[in-house]
Amino acid sequence: MTAPAAEPTLPLGDVVIRTIAMPADANANGDIFGGWLVSQMDLGGAILARTTSLSRVTTVAIDAMTFLRPVSVGDTVSCYAQLLSIGRTSMKVSVEAWVHTYASSTQQRVTAGHFTYVAIDPAGKPQPVKR
Numbered sequence: 001m002t003a004p005a006a007e008p009t010l011p012l013g014d015v016v017i018r019t020i021a022m023p024a025d026a027n028a029n030g031d032i033f034g035g036w037l038v039s040q041m042d043l044g045g046a047i048l049a050r051t052t053s054l055s056r057v058t059t060v061a062i063d064a065m066t067f068l069r070p071v072s073v074g075d076t077v078s079c080y081a082q083l084l085s086i087g088r089t090s091m092k093v094s095v096e097a098w099v100h101t102y103a104s105s106t107q108q109r110v111t112a113g114h115f116t117y118v119a120i121d122p123a124g125k126p127q128p129v130k131r
Contacts, residue, residue, distance in 0.1 A: 011096050013094060020076055020077070021071050025073075030072065037067075037077065037097055037110070038062070041095040060117065071110055076099065078099075086131070093114070094112065098110065
């Protein structure tokens with residue numbers, strides 16, 4: 001039996017987006033909707049993909065994600081992105097979401113996933129990633 005992987009204490013990659021979770025983004029229990037969090041991560045990953053490819057990009061896949069802890073109204077949500085690989089037209093980006101609560105001096109990772117983006121031309125057709 002192997003020991004579970006240790007919870008990371010520092011985010012991997014560069015901060016690509018930072019925002020505050022607001023009441024309009026919460027469910028009836030006061031927890032932030034998972035879809036809102038995925039949306040923030042997708043935006044952040046796309047920023048890195050656009051910067052890498054120097055073109056428009058579109059999201060084509062999101063690998064499985066596990067939500068580790070809830071995000072509450074008022075939490076500062078930071079998304080960190082790291083380029084994992086570049087194909088001919090695609091880029092795989094690791095995105096982690098971390099929260100900082102106003103009552104704590106530490107950040108905690110709330111989820112992570114791998115997002116795949118494709119570089120597209122003005123007509124929306126795949127094009128090679130500019131290197």
